[in-house]
Amino acid sequence: MAMANEEKLVEELVDQEDNFSQWYNQLVRKAELADYAPVRGCMIIRPYGYAIWENLQRLLDARFKETGVDNAYFPLLIPRSFLEREAEHVEGFAPEVAWVTRGGGEELEEPLAIRPTSETIIGHSFAKWIQSYRDLPLLINQWNNVMRWEKRTTLFLRTSEFLWQEGHTAHRTHADAEERTRMMLEVYRSFAEEDAAIPVIPGRKSENEKFAGALRTYSIEAMMGDGKALQAGTSHNLGDNFARGFDIQFLDADGQRKHCFTTSWGMSTRMIGSLIMVHGDKNGLMLPPRLAPYQVVIVPIWRKEQEKAAVEELVSRVEKQLKGKVRVRVDWSENTPGWKYNEWEMRGVPVRMEVGPRDVQNNSVMLVRRDNRVKESVPVEGLEVRLPQLLAEVQQAMYQRALQFRLDNTYSTESYNEFKEIIASEKRGFVRVKWAEDSAAELAIKEETKATLRCIPFDQPEGGIQGNCIYTGKPATCEAIFARAY
């Protein structure tokens, strides 16, 4: 008997519609993704949450390596003088840097910053490593932690310490740097859409929103389940700003000494927050199969001891059959089957496999999808074919569902009054408007509506823009997307 998809079975979880942020916070903790730490603004990532991170790392790292990037590791502590070498950079990060001022019981001569990001200390190394145009491009990534002293924190979305990767590259020409910046944004886009099943809008950040010290910042923007926007990855073209600050020079083929052009790009544990808010529903998490720690949870069912023995035999046979093909977890705990169904749905496992006496009799198993609770009985022999197929279907359906949600909550308007109504409404959403790239107008809109310019999407109308800026009335130069953001 199939249950209605709308039926809510996890009673303890508040409704998304009632209080989205409370739903989020409860879920992070009930699903055992993370916990609050004894240190203000920091979090403890629990094994289930960390397993998602490991899957993300593995898939994203492979995508980086396909583009020729190598991994390395740079120090946690950065000399103060380094941060000060790029004027905009220091100004942008100064308020949120944590400092080490004492060590070994003594005051340090030069305070050390706990890295908020590593452009500076990596720039210092790049200057030593790069001598010739033959040394370029230099393509480095590091998986690490960074610290930014945030005033207001939320698990995964904004914590004082967080895990991420930061890629740093150096190039011979500005065009090469720009190409790499866009290439890495495309890596993020494909990862988000194909692995995380999160549809995103790639685009360029406004001057106000760009990275401190960057020439240009690109980002992918995703819509969360409450209609708010979340920046899911960024890629910066740093021009020669940092190369000049750190003397990253090379001798070009023409015999001239020149400054490099550098880029940096990052994706963080915030992505896990994004997974929760994009895919989660009233019953809890819904994890895309490619990132789920367990793709299938087996729930054994039995009454009598002899039934249990037969079920055990079938379960172990299935486990062996799927080993190395599908990530499987068997729940042998003493909870009732119904309890397990709810528990693993809340924790977002994409497919549940029920194995009971009836299945033993038929030499089959019952598969149930997390996303729509559709059940199917599958013969054991076909499992290692059918299951990966089903997981791919779930992955695709999750992407489509998220995309449809974003489309349903994306608006286009030429009236600023309507713009304000949409942003102020319950569903929020993205608003796409004609725009003249005026920073003062952008700040005014933020002041008046709390909406920020998320990006100027790459996807622009063909044949240029007709009409005027929604705020200033000046001739529009592009279309821009505004939204309330996390």
Next chain:
RNA sequence: CGGGGUGUAGCGCAGUCGGCUAGCGCGCAGCGUUCGGGACGCUGAGGUCGGAGGUUCAAGUCCUCUCACCCCGACCA
């Protein structure tokens, strides 16, 4: 960092006008019956009442300070 709120068992909470041995539900442990959508009975373990100081014969309860978390702002790839 401003305004508001909350801190009592792992989680969620009650605790009246300051009063005697600090309670309830869930969870946890043991035993038994259950088991295809969050089963039940019995027995039991678990508390420096966020922390410090004060008032009092007496403080979970009143006062001061402090810390943490939540909500709203300001701030923030």
